[in-house]
Amino acid sequence: MTSRVAAIDCGTNSIRLLVADLPDPAAGPQAPLTDLSRRMEIVRLGQGVDRTGRLAPEAIERTRVALASFAADIDRLGAGRVRMCATSASRDAQNAAEFREMVQRTLGVAPEVVTGDEEARLSFTGAVRGLPADARPPYLVVDIGGGSTEFVVGTREGGVEAAISMDIGCVRMTERHLHGDPPGPDEVAAAQADIAAAVDRALEAVPGRSAATLVGLAGSVTTVVAIAQGLTAYEPERIHHARVSYDRVAEVTADLLAKSREQRLAIPVMHPGRADVIGAGALVLRVIMERSGLGTVVASEHDILDGIAWSLA
Known part of the structure; x- marks a missing residue:
């Protein structure tokens, strides 16, 4: 049934x-x-x-x-x-x-x-079901939203071990720091410092540096992964569980932050509503990879939305 x-x-x-x-x-x-x-x-x-x-x-x-x-x-x-x-x-x-x-x-x-803690737990549930067998636990699941980013550490069998929500979402960081088109070096540096301080607090709290696999959720991550793969159209089946290295994420982030909004809109996989905040979202992902020491991110198309659905079981 x-x-x-x-x-x-x-x-x-x-x-x-x-x-x-x-x-x-x-x-x-x-x-x-x-x-x-x-x-x-x-x-x-x-x-x-x-x-x-x-x-x-x-x-x-x-x-x-x-x-x-x-x-x-x-x-x-x-x-x-x-x-x-x-x-x-x-x-x-x-x-x-x-x-x-x-x-x-x-x-x-x-x-x-929902509280930040519940948001994080729903994201974790949605993300870890169906992860490939070679994705080694414990997992650090990061959900980069518009207003906040959730950090969750846990395993498939044991569930969530620790979770925290930080106010470093792509919309919030864009509105707070990235005002130029494209943003200037000082703006990017200010955003990076703000993000790094929050990420360090989060990684100590969960603790994220003990994780073996980084799993990235939400539109900022999946868009960066689509660009890193060179896709000419947004293809969820090719993005889901794709792995991208830190070096490639850093390249995509630098390119996005150097482009104007009009240039970002011309990227084939870019959703029009994401073009003005994707630079900040990519920067959050890049800083998380830097500060955690995890050299690869596994993208997931399944996230808090799937977790909400599973909560109705």
């Missing part, structure tokens, strides 16, 4: 939907989800939150439009259970109640404003 569920991950930069059939429990712990719909819209819910402390009205409206479309998909596919998790932007905002009311009206369920 399978169970049809819908998971929504509402982050600082994007909102995503997964409608999937969960496997029969008798199929074993590594049986996969069966995707029916997997969608992503860039809504930039966290626009200006770092500066104002509030969700912008136009950002809430963009999110409402995307949610209305998701609700239609959920109804059409007949998902029996729905869970929406809202992450960093709605944790930080002073007007979070306005956002929650909009979601309840549009989707019919209230969003869960």
Whole structure:
């Protein structure tokens, strides 16, 4: 027997939907989800939150439009259970109640404003199911979002050993530091110093330097990996579980930070909504690899969205 569920991950930069059939429990712990719909819209819910402390009205409206479309998909596919998790932007905002009311009206369920710890654990669950056998534990799973980055250390068998969330997401770092087009050397240096300080605190807390395998999640990572592979179109099946070296990540990061937004938009695998924040996201990944000493990152297309779906089992 399978169970049809819908998971929504509402982050600082994007909102995503997964409608999937969960496997029969008798199929074993590594049986996969069966995707029916997997969608992503860039809504930039966290626009200006770092500066104002509030969700912008136009950002809430963009999110409402995307949610209305998701609700239609959920109804059409007949998902029996729905869970929406809202992450960093709605944790930080002073007007979070306005956002929650909009979601309840549009989707019919209230969003869960998960803690950074819960966000990290959901990401870990989604990422480690189905990792290839040669990915040695313990794993350091990093989920580079718009407002924050989650760091989780654990194993498939033992689960999460430690987790922490740091406020170094790609939108937050862009708005805080990277103002030029392209950003100047001083701006990049300031962003790098900010990121490095947070990464060092995170790696001590989890502790990340004891991990054997780095697993990278979310759009910043998968876009960098797609560029590193030289893909001419975004191909999830080629990105999922691809391995990229530190040297290649560093090359891609330097190139992205040297380009203007218009030049980044011309990259074949670039989502238009990610072009202005991808430099910061790549920089976060590069600094994590530097400070952890892990010379290779394994990209995963499965992340917190899949973890939310599995939580409905």
